[in-house]
Amino acid sequence: MGSGTEQNHPPVEIVRAELDRPDHSAAVLDLLDAFAREPVSGGRPLPREVREELIPGLRSHPTTLILLARKDGRFIGAAICFTGFSTFRARPLINIHDLTVLDSHRGQGIGRRLLRAVEAEAREMGCCRVTLEVWNENLGARRLYGSEGYRGDGSTGGGSYFFMQKELA
Template sequence: MTIEIIKADLSKQDHTEALIQLMSEYALDAMGGGQDLSEFAKNNLVAELSKRSSAHVIIAFVDRIPAGLAICLEGFSTFACKPLLNIHDLIVSAPYRGQGLSKLILQMVEAIACDLGCCKITLEVLDGNHAAKAAYKSCGFSGYELNPEMGHALFWEKKLSIATCP
């Protein structure tokens, strides 16, 4: 078995096909919401990511088959006054789970973050995703809190649409 973890080149067709395939699989999984990506997302995701120099895409191939993916976006920590790297999406394809691919992907993410001078790597994980939480903990991640008396940070959202935006 040959494992290759690479920073994707979104001008290469095999990389873009792997990105869409893995993101579609992630979206269909219960941890991704259980619904496939929209046709709009499938048709525009690569172009939109390519416009963003702050986007970093890592793909894991096993014997040249797409097996894992991380999409990271640079952010900024105002408290540290330094960049940070947020793992926005991370998936290991079902047939390849339990083989250590997430740890290898996270090592590549950390190397990119270090090259960028980041002060930390952030991510969100569903409370019920015990396998992912275990993998993240084994790689040094933990819940975020500024003050233990105030508790852990929670990730919230407000969905926007054309109708809600002026």
């Protein structure tokens, strides 16, 4: 993972979240809350009970994988993922449940860096694919995923989500 630059921007470090660290836990909560407040995600902050239960729930869930993007000492993006298993391929897979970058840091390649870091983790784990769901209205994210080789089958989850995946090998 490590550091790198995108188009003359300061380095961005991608790290695996350690939810027993207060700074990592706070970053996950703050980034997810900022994402929830966006119109595409409902436009409302995370409810108090969700903020209280999220980190303990993520800690106790056996397949949680969270990557954080840090720039200039500040966490600015996250990929919240869970591992699953493909019965047809008899191999693990990773599902990206949430991928978010603070609005003030978009357009700098950070989402792309997070996506590629998830794929690197998936390859290291021997996963056959990475899957995700994206809001139908989130055209910017859908363009990013498409440009990175993710393909959708046109199916939606009740009309709100578009399912996409990338085969790894």
